[in-house]
Amino acid sequence: MAVTPAAGPGGAYRAVIVGTGFSGLCMAIGLKRSGVHDFVILEKAGEVGGTWRENTYPGCACDIMSLLYSFSFEPKSDWSRMFPEQHELLDYIKGVVDKYDLAQHIRFRTEVTGAEYDDASDTWRVTVQGEGAAPGEVVRGQALMAGMGPLHQPNVPDLPGLASFEGETFHSAEWNHDYDLAGKHVAVIGTGASAIQFVPRIAREVGALTLFQRTPPWILPKPDRPVLGVERALFKRVPGVQRGYRSAIYLVQESFVLGFENPRLLKLASGLAQWHLKRQVPDAELRAKLTPRYTMGCKRTLVSSDYYPALTRDNVQVTTAGVAEVRPRSIVAGDGTEHPVDAIIFGTGFHVTDAFEHARIVGRNGLRIQDAWKDGIEAHLGVTVAGFPNLFLLLGPNSGLGHNSMIFMIEAQVRYVLRCLELLRAGGGSRIAVRAGAQDRFNRWVRRRSEGAVWVSGGCTSWYLDGNGVNRAAWPASTVNYWLRTRRLDPADFEVARLPAATG
Numbered sequence: 001m002a003v004t005p006a007a008g009p010g011g012a013y014r015a016v017i018v019g020t021g022f023s024g025l026c027m028a029i030g031l032k033r034s035g036v037h038d039f040v041i042l043e044k045a046g047e048v049g050g051t052w053r054e055n056t057y058p059g060c061a062c063d064i065m066s067l068l069y070s071f072s073f074e075p076k077s078d079w080s081r082m083f084p085e086q087h088e089l090l091d092y093i094k095g096v097v098d099k100y101d102l103a104q105h106i107r108f109r110t111e112v113t114g115a116e117y118d119d120a121s122d123t124w125r126v127t128v129q130g131e132g133a134a135p136g137e138v139v140r141g142q143a144l145m146a147g148m149g150p151l152h153q154p155n156v157p158d159l160p161g162l163a164s165f166e167g168e169t170f171h172s173a174e175w176n177h178d179y180d181l182a183g184k185h186v187a188v189i190g191t192g193a194s195a196i197q198f199v200p201r202i203a204r205e206v207g208a209l210t211l212f213q214r215t216p217p218w219i220l221p222k223p224d225r226p227v228l229g230v231e232r233a234l235f236k237r238v239p240g241v242q243r244g245y246r247s248a249i250y251l252v253q254e255s256f257v258l259g260f261e262n263p264r265l266l267k268l269a270s271g272l273a274q275w276h277l278k279r280q281v282p283d284a285e286l287r288a289k290l291t292p293r294y295t296m297g298c299k300r301t302l303v304s305s306d307y308y309p310a311l312t313r314d315n316v317q318v319t320t321a322g323v324a325e326v327r328p329r330s331i332v333a334g335d336g337t338e339h340p341v342d343a344i345i346f347g348t349g350f351h352v353t354d355a356f357e358h359a360r361i362v363g364r365n366g367l368r369i370q371d372a373w374k375d376g377i378e379a380h381l382g383v384t385v386a387g388f389p390n391l392f393l394l395l396g397p398n399s400g401l402g403h404n405s406m407i408f409m410i411e412a413q414v415r416y417v418l419r420c421l422e423l424l425r426a427g428g429g430s431r432i433a434v435r436a437g438a439q440d441r442f443n444r445w446v447r448r449r450s451e452g453a454v455w456v457s458g459g460c461t462s463w464y465l466d467g468n469g470v471n472r473a474a475w476p477a478s479t480v481n482y483w484l485r486t487r488r489l490d491p492a493d494f495e496v497a498r499l500p501a502a503t504g
Helices: 022-033 086-099 195-203 229-237 239-254 256-261 263-280 284-289 307-311 406-426 436-450 479-486
Strands: 013-018 039-042 111-118 123-129 138-146 168-171 185-189 208-212 316-319 323-327 330-333 338-340 343-346 391-393 431-434 494-497
Touching: 013 022, 013 123, 022 039, 022 086, 022 406, 039 138, 185 195, 185 338, 195 208, 195 307, 208 330, 229 239, 239 256, 256 263, 263 307, 307 316, 391 406, 406 431, 406 479, 406 494, 431 436
Parallel strands: 013 039, 013 138, 138 391, 168 343, 185 208, 185 343, 208 316
Antiparallel strands: 111 123, 123 138, 323 330, 330 338, 431 494
Protein backbone atom coordinates (compact mmCIF):
# COMPACT_ATOMS: atom_id res chain seq x y z
CA MET A 1 0.00 0.00 0.00
CA ALA A 2 1.62 3.25 -1.14
CA VAL A 3 1.87 6.09 1.38
CA THR A 4 2.19 9.61 0.02
CA PRO A 5 5.29 11.31 1.46
CA ALA A 6 5.23 14.90 2.68
CA ALA A 7 7.68 17.49 3.88
CA GLY A 8 6.60 17.24 7.52
CA PRO A 9 8.09 15.15 10.31
CA GLY A 10 7.93 11.43 9.63
CA GLY A 11 6.72 11.96 6.09
CA ALA A 12 3.30 13.28 7.14
CA TYR A 13 1.69 16.54 6.14
CA ARG A 14 0.91 18.98 8.91
CA ALA A 15 -2.67 18.97 7.65
CA VAL A 16 -4.86 17.13 5.15
CA ILE A 17 -7.93 19.07 3.96
CA VAL A 18 -10.82 17.36 2.20
CA GLY A 19 -12.76 19.42 -0.35
CA THR A 20 -12.28 22.65 -2.30
CA GLY A 21 -15.55 24.42 -1.51
CA PHE A 22 -15.75 27.50 0.68
CA SER A 23 -14.90 25.46 3.82
CA GLY A 24 -11.81 23.72 2.54
CA LEU A 25 -10.40 26.80 0.84
CA CYS A 26 -10.99 29.01 3.88
CA MET A 27 -9.16 26.43 6.00
CA ALA A 28 -6.26 26.40 3.55
CA ILE A 29 -6.02 30.19 3.57
CA GLY A 30 -6.14 30.18 7.36
CA LEU A 31 -3.26 27.71 7.52
CA LYS A 32 -1.14 29.76 5.12
CA ARG A 33 -1.81 32.95 7.06
CA SER A 34 -0.74 31.21 10.28
CA GLY A 35 2.52 30.12 8.69
CA VAL A 36 1.60 26.52 7.89
CA HIS A 37 2.39 25.66 4.27
CA ASP A 38 2.89 21.91 4.55
CA PHE A 39 -0.65 20.79 3.78
CA VAL A 40 -2.54 19.09 0.97
CA ILE A 41 -6.12 19.52 -0.25
CA LEU A 42 -7.79 16.39 -1.61
CA GLU A 43 -10.52 16.98 -4.20
CA LYS A 44 -12.57 14.21 -5.81
CA ALA A 45 -13.44 16.30 -8.89
CA GLY A 46 -11.31 17.86 -11.59
CA GLU A 47 -11.83 21.46 -10.48
CA VAL A 48 -12.60 23.49 -7.36
CA GLY A 49 -15.96 24.75 -6.21
CA GLY A 50 -17.74 22.31 -3.92
CA THR A 51 -21.51 22.73 -4.04
CA TRP A 52 -21.16 25.55 -6.59
CA ARG A 53 -19.37 23.18 -8.95
CA GLU A 54 -21.74 20.29 -8.37
CA ASN A 55 -25.03 22.17 -8.72
CA THR A 56 -25.51 23.42 -12.26
CA TYR A 57 -29.28 23.10 -12.62
CA PRO A 58 -31.14 25.88 -14.47
CA GLY A 59 -31.61 28.92 -12.26
CA CYS A 60 -29.08 27.79 -9.65
CA ALA A 61 -28.29 30.74 -7.41
CA CYS A 62 -27.60 31.60 -3.79
CA ASP A 63 -30.46 32.73 -1.56
CA ILE A 64 -28.12 34.91 0.50
CA MET A 65 -27.04 38.24 -0.99
CA SER A 66 -23.69 38.26 -2.76
CA LEU A 67 -22.12 40.91 -0.52
CA LEU A 68 -22.64 38.60 2.46
CA TYR A 69 -22.06 35.25 0.76
CA SER A 70 -18.35 35.85 0.24
CA PHE A 71 -15.30 35.86 2.47
CA SER A 72 -15.11 38.91 4.74
CA PHE A 73 -11.38 39.13 4.03
CA GLU A 74 -11.85 38.85 0.27
CA PRO A 75 -14.62 41.24 -0.81
CA LYS A 76 -15.68 41.38 -4.46
CA SER A 77 -16.72 44.82 -5.64
CA ASP A 78 -18.15 43.87 -9.03
CA TRP A 79 -20.96 41.42 -8.28
CA SER A 80 -23.44 41.54 -11.15
CA ARG A 81 -26.56 40.89 -9.05
CA MET A 82 -27.73 41.22 -5.48
CA PHE A 83 -28.16 37.42 -5.36
CA PRO A 84 -25.25 35.65 -7.09
CA GLU A 85 -25.88 32.91 -9.61
CA GLN A 86 -23.91 29.68 -9.65
CA HIS A 87 -21.47 30.61 -12.41
CA GLU A 88 -20.49 33.86 -10.71
CA LEU A 89 -19.92 32.15 -7.36
CA LEU A 90 -17.78 29.51 -9.05
CA ASP A 91 -15.74 32.25 -10.73
CA TYR A 92 -15.30 33.92 -7.33
CA ILE A 93 -14.03 30.68 -5.80
CA LYS A 94 -11.57 30.16 -8.66
CA GLY A 95 -10.34 33.72 -8.20
CA VAL A 96 -9.70 33.05 -4.50
CA VAL A 97 -7.68 29.94 -5.40
CA ASP A 98 -5.54 32.00 -7.78
CA LYS A 99 -5.02 34.94 -5.43
CA TYR A 100 -3.92 32.79 -2.50
CA ASP A 101 -1.87 30.40 -4.65
CA LEU A 102 -3.76 27.34 -3.47
CA ALA A 103 -3.56 25.28 -6.67
CA GLN A 104 -0.11 24.02 -5.72
CA HIS A 105 -1.65 22.33 -2.67
CA ILE A 106 -4.61 20.67 -4.46
CA ARG A 107 -4.69 17.09 -5.68
CA PHE A 108 -7.58 16.78 -8.11
CA ARG A 109 -9.46 13.56 -8.94
CA THR A 110 -8.40 12.18 -5.59
CA GLU A 111 -11.38 10.91 -3.65
CA VAL A 112 -11.16 10.12 0.05
CA THR A 113 -12.54 6.66 0.82
CA GLY A 114 -11.67 6.46 4.50
CA ALA A 115 -9.54 7.79 7.33
CA GLU A 116 -8.02 6.01 10.29
CA TYR A 117 -6.13 7.50 13.22
CA ASP A 118 -2.74 5.84 13.79
CA ASP A 119 -2.17 5.71 17.57
CA ALA A 120 1.47 4.76 17.11
CA SER A 121 2.36 7.94 15.20
CA ASP A 122 -0.49 10.32 16.14
CA THR A 123 -1.29 10.86 12.48
CA TRP A 124 -4.28 10.27 10.22
CA ARG A 125 -3.98 7.70 7.46
CA VAL A 126 -6.31 8.82 4.68
CA THR A 127 -7.07 6.30 1.95
CA VAL A 128 -7.73 7.72 -1.51
CA GLN A 129 -8.71 6.54 -4.96
CA GLY A 130 -9.28 8.01 -8.41
CA GLU A 131 -7.32 9.15 -11.43
CA GLY A 132 -5.12 11.35 -9.24
CA ALA A 133 -4.22 8.56 -6.81
CA ALA A 134 -2.00 5.53 -7.00
CA PRO A 135 -3.54 2.09 -6.35
CA GLY A 136 -3.90 1.56 -2.60
CA GLU A 137 -2.50 5.00 -1.83
CA VAL A 138 -2.59 6.42 1.70
CA VAL A 139 -2.03 10.11 2.50
CA ARG A 140 -0.77 10.86 6.00
CA GLY A 141 -1.34 14.01 8.00
CA GLN A 142 -1.08 15.15 11.60
CA ALA A 143 -4.42 16.93 11.35
CA LEU A 144 -7.44 16.12 9.20
CA MET A 145 -9.92 18.84 8.21
CA ALA A 146 -13.18 17.60 6.69
CA GLY A 147 -14.49 20.38 4.46
CA MET A 148 -16.97 18.44 2.35
CA GLY A 149 -19.94 20.41 3.66
CA PRO A 150 -23.29 19.01 4.83
CA LEU A 151 -25.08 19.20 1.46
CA HIS A 152 -23.12 16.96 -0.89
CA GLN A 153 -24.87 13.58 -0.86
CA PRO A 154 -28.08 13.77 -2.95
CA ASN A 155 -31.11 12.17 -1.33
CA VAL A 156 -33.21 10.17 -3.81
CA PRO A 157 -36.28 8.56 -2.22
CA ASP A 158 -36.84 4.84 -2.67
CA LEU A 159 -40.17 5.05 -4.51
CA PRO A 160 -42.12 1.88 -5.28
CA GLY A 161 -41.43 0.83 -8.86
CA LEU A 162 -38.75 3.44 -9.52
CA ALA A 163 -36.37 0.80 -10.90
CA SER A 164 -38.91 -0.05 -13.60
CA PHE A 165 -39.11 3.50 -14.96
CA GLU A 166 -37.97 3.63 -18.60
CA GLY A 167 -37.58 7.39 -18.89
CA GLU A 168 -34.85 9.74 -17.65
CA THR A 169 -34.22 10.32 -13.95
CA PHE A 170 -31.77 12.61 -12.18
CA HIS A 171 -31.35 14.68 -9.02
CA SER A 172 -31.08 18.45 -9.24
CA ALA A 173 -27.49 18.22 -7.96
CA GLU A 174 -26.65 15.86 -10.84
CA TRP A 175 -28.43 17.67 -13.63
CA ASN A 176 -28.34 15.94 -17.02
CA HIS A 177 -27.74 18.81 -19.43
CA ASP A 178 -27.62 16.37 -22.36
CA TYR A 179 -31.28 15.49 -21.92
CA ASP A 180 -33.59 17.80 -23.90
CA LEU A 181 -36.64 18.69 -21.80
CA ALA A 182 -38.39 20.54 -24.62
CA GLY A 183 -41.91 19.25 -25.08
CA LYS A 184 -41.46 16.44 -22.54
CA HIS A 185 -43.84 15.40 -19.76
CA VAL A 186 -41.76 16.00 -16.64
CA ALA A 187 -42.41 15.08 -13.01
CA VAL A 188 -40.66 17.10 -10.33
CA ILE A 189 -40.59 15.44 -6.92
CA GLY A 190 -39.80 17.76 -4.04
CA THR A 191 -40.23 21.45 -3.35
CA GLY A 192 -36.98 22.42 -1.67
CA ALA A 193 -34.54 25.25 -2.35
CA SER A 194 -33.37 23.84 -5.69
CA ALA A 195 -36.86 23.05 -7.00
CA ILE A 196 -38.15 26.58 -6.54
CA GLN A 197 -35.22 27.76 -8.66
CA PHE A 198 -35.31 25.28 -11.53
CA VAL A 199 -39.09 24.82 -11.85
CA PRO A 200 -39.64 28.36 -13.24
CA ARG A 201 -36.85 27.82 -15.78
CA ILE A 202 -37.99 24.47 -17.13
CA ALA A 203 -41.74 25.19 -16.97
CA ARG A 204 -41.34 27.42 -20.03
CA GLU A 205 -39.94 24.66 -22.22
CA VAL A 206 -41.53 21.37 -21.11
CA GLY A 207 -44.75 20.09 -22.61
CA ALA A 208 -46.25 19.38 -19.19
CA LEU A 209 -44.92 19.53 -15.64
CA THR A 210 -46.41 17.74 -12.66
CA LEU A 211 -45.06 18.91 -9.32
CA PHE A 212 -45.37 16.31 -6.55
CA GLN A 213 -45.43 18.38 -3.39
CA ARG A 214 -45.28 16.81 0.05
CA THR A 215 -44.94 19.99 2.08
CA PRO A 216 -45.24 23.54 0.69
CA PRO A 217 -42.40 25.87 1.66
CA TRP A 218 -42.76 29.32 3.15
CA ILE A 219 -41.59 31.71 0.44
CA LEU A 220 -40.70 35.39 0.73
CA PRO A 221 -40.30 37.77 -2.23
CA LYS A 222 -36.75 37.79 -3.57
CA PRO A 223 -35.41 41.35 -3.71
CA ASP A 224 -33.04 40.56 -6.55
CA ARG A 225 -31.80 43.12 -9.07
CA PRO A 226 -28.64 44.01 -10.96
CA VAL A 227 -26.00 45.78 -8.88
CA LEU A 228 -25.87 49.33 -10.20
CA GLY A 229 -22.73 50.71 -11.78
CA VAL A 230 -22.58 53.50 -9.23
CA GLU A 231 -22.74 50.91 -6.44
CA ARG A 232 -19.87 48.90 -7.92
CA ALA A 233 -17.82 52.08 -8.28
CA LEU A 234 -18.40 52.98 -4.63
CA PHE A 235 -17.58 49.46 -3.48
CA LYS A 236 -14.29 49.57 -5.38
CA ARG A 237 -13.20 53.09 -4.42
CA VAL A 238 -14.62 53.37 -0.90
CA PRO A 239 -14.24 49.97 0.83
CA GLY A 240 -16.12 51.23 3.88
CA VAL A 241 -19.29 51.49 1.81
CA GLN A 242 -19.21 47.79 0.94
CA ARG A 243 -18.42 46.83 4.54
CA GLY A 244 -21.35 48.90 5.71
CA TYR A 245 -23.64 47.36 3.10
CA ARG A 246 -22.51 43.88 4.14
CA SER A 247 -23.10 44.66 7.82
CA ALA A 248 -26.59 45.95 7.11
CA ILE A 249 -27.51 42.79 5.20
CA TYR A 250 -26.06 40.68 8.00
CA LEU A 251 -28.15 42.45 10.65
CA VAL A 252 -31.36 42.08 8.64
CA GLN A 253 -30.71 38.36 8.16
CA GLU A 254 -29.73 37.92 11.80
CA SER A 255 -33.01 39.42 13.01
CA PHE A 256 -34.81 36.27 11.84
CA VAL A 257 -33.18 34.21 14.59
CA LEU A 258 -35.33 36.01 17.16
CA GLY A 259 -38.39 34.53 15.51
CA PHE A 260 -36.85 31.07 15.27
CA GLU A 261 -36.28 31.12 19.02
CA ASN A 262 -39.74 32.62 19.68
CA PRO A 263 -42.09 31.71 16.80
CA ARG A 264 -44.66 34.33 17.84
CA LEU A 265 -42.26 37.01 16.59
CA LEU A 266 -42.44 35.64 13.02
CA LYS A 267 -45.96 36.94 12.41
CA LEU A 268 -44.73 39.90 10.36
CA ALA A 269 -42.59 37.74 8.08
CA SER A 270 -45.28 35.07 7.70
CA GLY A 271 -47.79 37.81 6.89
CA LEU A 272 -45.49 39.03 4.11
CA ALA A 273 -45.21 35.47 2.78
CA GLN A 274 -49.00 35.03 2.80
CA TRP A 275 -49.45 38.34 0.98
CA HIS A 276 -46.83 37.26 -1.57
CA LEU A 277 -48.70 34.00 -2.20
CA LYS A 278 -52.09 35.67 -2.50
CA ARG A 279 -50.76 38.33 -4.86
CA GLN A 280 -49.09 35.83 -7.21
CA VAL A 281 -51.62 32.96 -7.09
CA PRO A 282 -55.18 34.23 -7.68
CA ASP A 283 -56.71 30.73 -7.91
CA ALA A 284 -58.03 29.80 -4.46
CA GLU A 285 -57.71 26.04 -4.92
CA LEU A 286 -54.08 26.23 -6.00
CA ARG A 287 -53.35 28.78 -3.29
CA ALA A 288 -54.71 26.38 -0.67
CA LYS A 289 -52.30 23.68 -1.86
CA LEU A 290 -49.38 26.09 -1.60
CA THR A 291 -50.25 27.40 1.87
CA PRO A 292 -47.96 25.96 4.59
CA ARG A 293 -49.66 24.40 7.63
CA TYR A 294 -46.66 24.73 9.90
CA THR A 295 -44.86 27.62 11.57
CA MET A 296 -42.49 29.63 9.39
CA GLY A 297 -38.88 28.68 10.05
CA CYS A 298 -39.63 25.06 10.94
CA LYS A 299 -38.30 24.20 7.50
CA ARG A 300 -35.91 26.41 5.58
CA THR A 301 -37.64 29.65 4.52
CA LEU A 302 -37.07 30.28 0.81
CA VAL A 303 -36.96 33.37 -1.40
CA SER A 304 -38.40 33.55 -4.90
CA SER A 305 -40.43 35.92 -7.04
CA ASP A 306 -40.97 33.60 -10.02
CA TYR A 307 -41.86 30.22 -8.45
CA TYR A 308 -45.53 30.91 -7.78
CA PRO A 309 -46.18 32.40 -11.25
CA ALA A 310 -44.63 29.27 -12.80
CA LEU A 311 -47.15 27.10 -10.97
CA THR A 312 -50.06 29.06 -12.46
CA ARG A 313 -49.07 28.15 -16.03
CA ASP A 314 -51.52 26.04 -18.03
CA ASN A 315 -48.92 23.28 -18.54
CA VAL A 316 -48.12 22.96 -14.81
CA GLN A 317 -50.06 20.86 -12.30
CA VAL A 318 -49.47 20.62 -8.55
CA THR A 319 -50.46 17.43 -6.75
CA THR A 320 -50.32 16.89 -3.00
CA ALA A 321 -51.45 13.25 -3.09
CA GLY A 322 -47.93 11.82 -2.94
CA VAL A 323 -46.45 9.05 -5.07
CA ALA A 324 -48.08 5.64 -4.79
CA GLU A 325 -46.17 3.92 -7.57
CA VAL A 326 -43.79 4.56 -10.44
CA ARG A 327 -44.55 2.67 -13.64
CA PRO A 328 -42.39 2.35 -16.79
CA ARG A 329 -43.85 5.50 -18.36
CA SER A 330 -45.97 7.10 -15.66
CA ILE A 331 -46.40 7.94 -11.98
CA VAL A 332 -49.49 6.96 -10.04
CA ALA A 333 -50.33 9.48 -7.34
CA GLY A 334 -51.77 8.59 -3.95
CA ASP A 335 -55.26 9.52 -5.11
CA GLY A 336 -55.08 6.99 -7.96
CA THR A 337 -54.54 9.45 -10.80
CA GLU A 338 -51.94 8.40 -13.36
CA HIS A 339 -49.58 10.97 -14.85
CA PRO A 340 -47.70 10.20 -18.09
CA VAL A 341 -44.03 10.97 -17.51
CA ASP A 342 -40.95 11.11 -19.76
CA ALA A 343 -38.54 12.28 -17.07
CA ILE A 344 -38.39 12.47 -13.27
CA ILE A 345 -36.34 15.21 -11.61
CA PHE A 346 -35.71 14.95 -7.88
CA GLY A 347 -35.55 18.16 -5.86
CA THR A 348 -35.43 16.17 -2.65
CA GLY A 349 -32.39 17.64 -0.94
CA PHE A 350 -29.45 15.86 0.62
CA HIS A 351 -28.46 13.40 3.32
CA VAL A 352 -27.57 15.53 6.35
CA THR A 353 -28.16 13.86 9.72
CA ASP A 354 -27.36 10.47 8.18
CA ALA A 355 -24.49 11.62 5.97
CA PHE A 356 -21.88 9.65 7.96
CA GLU A 357 -23.77 6.35 8.17
CA HIS A 358 -21.42 4.62 5.75
CA ALA A 359 -18.28 6.73 6.21
CA ARG A 360 -15.12 4.88 7.21
CA ILE A 361 -13.66 7.15 9.89
CA VAL A 362 -11.83 5.46 12.75
CA GLY A 363 -10.45 7.34 15.76
CA ARG A 364 -8.28 6.33 18.71
CA ASN A 365 -8.27 2.71 19.80
CA GLY A 366 -10.33 1.66 16.78
CA LEU A 367 -13.37 3.81 17.62
CA ARG A 368 -15.66 3.97 14.57
CA ILE A 369 -17.56 7.20 13.94
CA GLN A 370 -20.79 5.17 13.72
CA ASP A 371 -20.19 3.83 17.25
CA ALA A 372 -19.34 7.26 18.61
CA TRP A 373 -22.57 8.55 17.08
CA LYS A 374 -24.80 5.55 17.80
CA ASP A 375 -27.20 7.85 19.68
CA GLY A 376 -27.01 10.63 17.08
CA ILE A 377 -24.38 12.82 15.44
CA GLU A 378 -22.81 15.43 17.69
CA ALA A 379 -19.63 17.42 18.06
CA HIS A 380 -18.24 20.19 20.23
CA LEU A 381 -19.23 23.47 18.55
CA GLY A 382 -19.77 21.46 15.39
CA VAL A 383 -16.00 21.04 14.97
CA THR A 384 -14.31 18.49 17.25
CA VAL A 385 -15.44 14.99 18.26
CA ALA A 386 -14.38 13.16 21.41
CA GLY A 387 -12.25 10.12 20.62
CA PHE A 388 -11.04 11.54 17.30
CA PRO A 389 -7.85 13.54 17.92
CA ASN A 390 -6.70 16.12 15.39
CA LEU A 391 -9.95 15.73 13.43
CA PHE A 392 -11.80 18.95 12.64
CA LEU A 393 -15.20 19.03 10.99
CA LEU A 394 -16.13 22.15 9.06
CA LEU A 395 -19.88 22.80 9.10
CA GLY A 396 -20.34 19.73 11.26
CA PRO A 397 -23.33 18.87 13.50
CA ASN A 398 -25.44 21.80 14.75
CA SER A 399 -23.63 24.46 12.78
CA GLY A 400 -26.19 24.84 9.98
CA LEU A 401 -28.20 28.02 9.52
CA GLY A 402 -31.64 28.77 8.22
CA HIS A 403 -31.36 32.54 8.30
CA ASN A 404 -27.86 33.81 7.55
CA SER A 405 -24.68 33.24 5.57
CA MET A 406 -22.81 29.99 6.11
CA ILE A 407 -19.61 31.84 5.21
CA PHE A 408 -19.84 33.53 8.60
CA MET A 409 -19.90 30.14 10.31
CA ILE A 410 -17.06 28.82 8.16
CA GLU A 411 -14.77 31.71 9.05
CA ALA A 412 -15.58 31.33 12.75
CA GLN A 413 -14.83 27.61 12.63
CA VAL A 414 -11.56 28.08 10.78
CA ARG A 415 -10.39 30.56 13.42
CA TYR A 416 -11.37 28.04 16.09
CA VAL A 417 -9.42 25.23 14.40
CA LEU A 418 -6.36 27.45 14.18
CA ARG A 419 -6.62 28.14 17.92
CA CYS A 420 -6.78 24.39 18.53
CA LEU A 421 -3.57 23.98 16.54
CA GLU A 422 -1.97 26.85 18.48
CA LEU A 423 -2.85 25.10 21.74
CA LEU A 424 -1.37 21.89 20.37
CA ARG A 425 1.89 23.60 19.43
CA ALA A 426 2.07 25.54 22.68
CA GLY A 427 1.72 22.33 24.65
CA GLY A 428 4.35 20.58 22.59
CA GLY A 429 1.86 17.86 21.83
CA SER A 430 1.25 15.57 18.91
CA ARG A 431 -2.50 15.24 19.38
CA ILE A 432 -5.40 17.33 20.65
CA ALA A 433 -8.87 16.00 21.38
CA VAL A 434 -11.95 17.51 22.96
CA ARG A 435 -12.86 15.91 26.27
CA ALA A 436 -16.07 13.90 26.32
CA GLY A 437 -17.37 15.97 29.23
CA ALA A 438 -16.98 19.23 27.32
CA GLN A 439 -18.73 17.78 24.30
CA ASP A 440 -21.57 16.46 26.47
CA ARG A 441 -22.05 19.82 28.20
CA PHE A 442 -22.21 21.62 24.87
CA ASN A 443 -24.73 19.22 23.38
CA ARG A 444 -26.93 19.35 26.47
CA TRP A 445 -26.98 23.11 25.95
CA VAL A 446 -27.93 22.60 22.27
CA ARG A 447 -30.87 20.41 23.26
CA ARG A 448 -32.04 22.84 25.96
CA ARG A 449 -31.74 25.77 23.56
CA SER A 450 -33.65 23.85 20.89
CA GLU A 451 -36.62 23.18 23.17
CA GLY A 452 -39.52 25.31 22.02
CA ALA A 453 -37.57 26.59 19.02
CA VAL A 454 -39.38 26.53 15.71
CA TRP A 455 -37.23 23.69 14.31
CA VAL A 456 -38.57 21.35 16.99
CA SER A 457 -42.03 22.75 17.79
CA GLY A 458 -43.08 24.22 14.45
CA GLY A 459 -45.11 21.23 13.28
CA CYS A 460 -43.01 19.97 10.37
CA THR A 461 -40.34 17.43 9.48
CA SER A 462 -37.08 18.87 8.21
CA TRP A 463 -33.45 17.98 7.58
CA TYR A 464 -32.58 19.79 10.81
CA LEU A 465 -33.91 16.84 12.83
CA ASP A 466 -32.86 13.20 13.01
CA GLY A 467 -35.24 10.23 13.02
CA ASN A 468 -35.97 10.81 16.70
CA GLY A 469 -36.89 14.45 16.25
CA VAL A 470 -33.65 15.74 17.81
CA ASN A 471 -32.04 18.83 16.30
CA ARG A 472 -28.73 17.61 14.91
CA ALA A 473 -28.12 20.18 12.17
CA ALA A 474 -29.27 23.70 13.09
CA TRP A 475 -27.34 26.15 15.24
CA PRO A 476 -29.95 26.99 17.90
CA ALA A 477 -28.92 30.58 18.59
CA SER A 478 -27.60 33.70 16.89
CA THR A 479 -24.45 33.70 14.82
CA VAL A 480 -23.13 36.32 17.25
CA ASN A 481 -23.48 33.69 19.96
CA TYR A 482 -21.46 31.26 17.83
CA TRP A 483 -18.81 33.88 17.11
CA LEU A 484 -18.42 34.58 20.83
CA ARG A 485 -18.15 30.87 21.64
CA THR A 486 -15.46 30.27 19.01
CA ARG A 487 -13.40 33.43 19.55
CA ARG A 488 -11.28 31.61 22.07
CA LEU A 489 -11.14 28.13 23.50
CA ASP A 490 -10.87 26.83 27.03
CA PRO A 491 -7.75 24.63 27.34
CA ALA A 492 -9.56 22.66 30.05
CA ASP A 493 -11.97 21.38 27.39
CA PHE A 494 -9.15 19.61 25.57
CA GLU A 495 -6.64 16.88 26.14
CA VAL A 496 -3.24 17.68 24.66
CA ALA A 497 -0.81 14.79 24.63
CA ARG A 498 2.31 13.64 22.88
CA LEU A 499 3.90 10.35 22.02
CA PRO A 500 5.99 8.78 24.78
CA ALA A 501 9.02 8.85 22.47
CA ALA A 502 8.76 12.64 22.34
CA THR A 503 9.18 13.03 26.08
CA GLY A 504 12.79 12.04 26.26
